[in-house]
Amino acid sequence: MLIDKSPFFRVLKNDPQSAARTGEITTQHGTILTPAFMPVGTRGSVKAVDPTDLLKCGSQIVLANAYHLTQRPGLETLRLFGGLHKFMGWSGPILTDSGGYQVFSLAALRKIEPEGVTFHSPYDGSVTFFSPQSVVAAQTVIGSDIMMCLDECPPYPADYAPVAKSLALTLDWAAKSRAAWDPNSGQALFGIVQGGFYPDLRAQAAAAIAAMDFPGHSLGGLALGEPEAERLQAIETAREILPKDKPLYLMGLGTPNDLIQGVLRGADLFDCVLPTRNARNGQLFTRFGRLNLLNSRHKEDPNPPDPACQCLTCQTFSRAYLRHLLKNREPLFSRLATIHNLTYYHDLLAGVRSAIKTETLAQYVLDFYAAQKAQDSPD
Amino acid sequence: MLIDKSPFFRVLKNDPQSAARTGEITTQHGTILTPAFMPVGTRGSVKAVDPTDLLKCGSQIVLANAYHLTQRPGLETLRLFGGLHKFMGWSGPILTDSGGYQVFSLAALRKIEPEGVTFHSPYDGSVTFFSPQSVVAAQTVIGSDIMMCLDECPPYPADYAPVAKSLALTLDWAAKSRAAWDPNSGQALFGIVQGGFYPDLRAQAAAAIAAMDFPGHSLGGLALGEPEAERLQAIETAREILPKDKPLYLMGLGTPNDLIQGVLRGADLFDCVLPTRNARNGQLFTRFGRLNLLNSRHKEDPNPPDPACQCLTCQTFSRAYLRHLLKNREPLFSRLATIHNLTYYHDLLAGVRSAIKTETLAQYVLDFYAAQKAQDSPD
Numbered sequence: 001m002l003i004d005k006s007p008f009f010r011v012l013k014n015d016p017q018s019a020a021r022t023g024e025i026t027t028q029h030g031t032i033l034t035p036a037f038m039p040v041g042t043r044g045s046v047k048a049v050d051p052t053d054l055l056k057c058g059s060q061i062v063l064a065n066a067y068h069l070t071q072r073p074g075l076e077t078l079r080l081f082g083g084l085h086k087f088m089g090w091s092g093p094i095l096t097d098s099g100g101y102q103v104f105s106l107a108a109l110r111k112i113e114p115e116g117v118t119f120h121s122p123y124d125g126s127v128t129f130f131s132p133q134s135v136v137a138a139q140t141v142i143g144s145d146i147m148m149c150l151d152e153c154p155p156y157p158a159d160y161a162p163v164a165k166s167l168a169l170t171l172d173w174a175a176k177s178r179a180a181w182d183p184n185s186g187q188a189l190f191g192i193v194q195g196g197f198y199p200d201l202r203a204q205a206a207a208a209i210a211a212m213d214f215p216g217h218s219l220g221g222l223a224l225g226e227p228e229a230e231r232l233q234a235i236e237t238a239r240e241i242l243p244k245d246k247p248l249y250l251m252g253l254g255t256p257n258d259l260i261q262g263v264l265r266g267a268d269l270f271d272c273v274l275p276t277r278n279a280r281n282g283q284l285f286t287r288f289g290r291l292n293l294l295n296s297r298h299k300e301d302p303n304p305p306d307p308a309c310q311c312l313t314c315q316t317f318s319r320a321y322l323r324h325l326l327k328n329r330e331p332l333f334s335r336l337a338t339i340h341n342l343t344y345y346h347d348l349l350a351g352v353r354s355a356i357k358t359e360t361l362a363q364y365v366l367d368f369y370a371a372q373k374a375q376d377s378p379d
Numbered sequence: 380m381l382i383d384k385s386p387f388f389r390v391l392k393n394d395p396q397s398a399a400r401t402g403e404i405t406t407q408h409g410t411i412l413t414p415a416f417m418p419v420g421t422r423g424s425v426k427a428v429d430p431t432d433l434l435k436c437g438s439q440i441v442l443a444n445a446y447h448l449t450q451r452p453g454l455e456t457l458r459l460f461g462g463l464h465k466f467m468g469w470s471g472p473i474l475t476d477s478g479g480y481q482v483f484s485l486a487a488l489r490k491i492e493p494e495g496v497t498f499h500s501p502y503d504g505s506v507t508f509f510s511p512q513s514v515v516a517a518q519t520v521i522g523s524d525i526m527m528c529l530d531e532c533p534p535y536p537a538d539y540a541p542v543a544k545s546l547a548l549t550l551d552w553a554a555k556s557r558a559a560w561d562p563n564s565g566q567a568l569f570g571i572v573q574g575g576f577y578p579d580l581r582a583q584a585a586a587a588i589a590a591m592d593f594p595g596h597s598l599g600g601l602a603l604g605e606p607e608a609e610r611l612q613a614i615e616t617a618r619e620i621l622p623k624d625k626p627l628y629l630m631g632l633g634t635p636n637d638l639i640q641g642v643l644r645g646a647d648l649f650d651c652v653l654p655t656r657n658a659r660n661g662q663l664f665t666r667f668g669r670l671n672l673l674n675s676r677h678k679e680d681p682n683p684p685d686p687a688c689q690c691l692t693c694q695t696f697s698r699a700y701l702r703h704l705l706k707n708r709e710p711l712f713s714r715l716a717t718i719h720n721l722t723y724y725h726d727l728l729a730g731v732r733s734a735i736k737t738e739t740l741a742q743y744v745l746d747f748y749a750a751q752k753a754q755d756s757p758d
Contacts, residue, residue: 050691050715320452
């Protein structure tokens with residue numbers, strides 16, 4: 001592949017009052033303006049929406065999962081199609097998670113050893129061995145613009161000793177992943193900072209990962225049920241140590257509040273199932289708080305979910321009609337609700353990028369919290 | 380309402396070799412070129428697609444169901460919104476079925492009397508009384524461009540005596556519906572020809588309905604499991620008697636073959652759940668026969684479902700990707716498959732209309748059957 005001459009990441013402007021910054025990530029499939037939210041398309045489909053919908057919502061990059069894609073459709077099929085971009089019909093950038101989270105979430109189905117992890121497939125029971133090297137190779141076939149190292153995500157809460165032991169494994173795997181990766185491939189590889197919620201372990205993780213010279217950094221092991229204060233402390237600890245000229249990705253975050261708090265601490269990329277999953281359950285995010293469409297007060301409401309929103313859903317349909325679709329399990333509902341929630345998430349960060357440029361981020365954040373008067377349920 | 384000066388129905392051209400014709404139906408929400416297929420949107424949503432999708436598929440008119448809409452969202456909500464068009468965001472014509480089919484399909488939940496039918500709602504058990512008059516009134520609130528009379532649909536097979544008795548009730552209800560309808564409302568009312576598969580009863584039904592001078596006619600009680608020969612005989616019997624200057628609607632039909640056979644016997648309108656329901660189950664209709672996407676031979680197939688099709692799905696996605704979505708129950712699948720199947724149905728009848736104009740219908744029909752080499756399952 002050609003070596004791209006543009007730098008992978010460029011900070012365009014730093015916020016003078018916080019660690020927030022706006023920048024751009026350049027990939028072979030286009031440029032991502034940061035901070036950016038990545039919709040989750042685990043198996044090569046962001047649930048209920050197509051690539052054109054995603055572009056109209058403002059999505060710049062989608063996230064997929066290397067573990068799930070190796071199970072279905074399988075690497076042979078993806079190789080035949082020339083990668084996931086062509087297979088799913090999405091020509092923008094793709095980031096893939098390595099399957100490290102599945103090492104955590106499929107705990108009953110795997111065995112961890114120094115060389116890698118053995119999974120029993122939840123699809124058909126077949127056995128797969130994932131090593132740091134094989135996961136880089138899989139993401140190479142998938143054609144991810146941004147790949148993740150295989151890691152181990154410790155549970156929360158967890159004692160110091162097992163978290164320290166897990167971190168040693170993650171750092172060993174990171175070094176092996178780094179060695180297996182071709183820096184001239186046009187595909188970036190991010191190192192993942194684990195270490196749980198022990199500040200010295202997070203700091204140790206950040207320093208070790210920083211020393212390995214990855215194109216970007218991820219913070220893993222967050223949003224596992226820990227209090228917000230511990231989560232923000234972990235982000236700050238890592239951020240202090242990681243070099244500021246590389247992008248920082250907060251894995252699995254989060255709520256609109258998590259995005260704002262992450263941005264203020266220097267985060268550049270986010271992903272979460274929340275906007276898409278909650279959409280399918282009838283919970284919409286708006287400038288004025290969350291809207292639960294099952295609430296009977298929306299039964300005859302002719303207003304759109306968010307009158308200030310420019311998405312297809314808000315421009316076309318009323319809360320009453322959307323509630324009718326939801327109550328009757330009409331399959332159209334999931335798409336319309338997902339389009340709105342993704343638009344809301346992307347608009348929130350587009351506003352952040354613009355506010356950083358105009359040095360009005362503090363006011364933007366104040367306005368965000370002032371407007372979030374929870375409509376139906378607290379954030 | 381204004382009285383539209385255009386005739387409700389105009390035959391544009393008769394096929395010299397069959398009873399087929401092409402024409403146009405003019406409503407307050409636009410003109411429908413016939414023969415036309417109407418996608419089923421029972422509760423005010425054609426499953427998995429939005430109004431923009433429908434327009435792109437070639438849908439000219441959608442079908443909804445007065446019975447279901449009175450249950451949910453209810454007439455009060457629809458009145459508040461100024462009718463179903465505004466509620467569902469569809470500005471084209473709408474035809475509503477009366478609930479007569481539900482008199483048949485919800486047999487365990489209803490009681491039929493000369494004055495009307497009492498339903499126990501399958502939604503919440505509440506009791507609703509439907510009379511011929513109340514059903515016209517309900518469809519007036521819904522704002523249907525084409526309303527149906529309340530009727531009773533006898534089961535198949537059924538003995539002569541109960542079918543004759545049922546027909547007498549349907550004809551009595553048709554007369555009461557006709558009397559309750561305002562011919563200057565801008566909303567058309569169709570009389571429904573029942574009579575089961577007894578030719579003398581079908582003929583009696585057609586003559587009686589014709590005498591009531593409705594703007595259009597429907598054939599009910601078809602596609603209940605009867606052999607095709609009986610079905611076609613019933614259509615021909617009624618068609619011989621009904622005036623040719625009014626549109627003929629074959630209720631609940633059908634397969635692509637049913638549409639072709641109906642067109643050749645003078646039918647102008649069709650509706651069926653087949654293209655939308657089968658789409659969601661992975662069965663696609665193509666020029667070359669039906670395609671079952673669960674079939675493993677599509678696992679790595681880079682071709683679109685139908686290479687000659689111009690729909691979004693065929694222009695963007697491979698059989699392999701669509702199969703992957705279906706196998707993994709990705710919610711995007713239903714929309715993509717529905718878009719294809721509706722486009723196929725609309726294209727089939729657009730071809731018919733064009734062939735009638737150019738006096739090439741016989742060849743079009745020959746080509747249709749020659750190309751339908753069932754791919755995965757017989758038609």
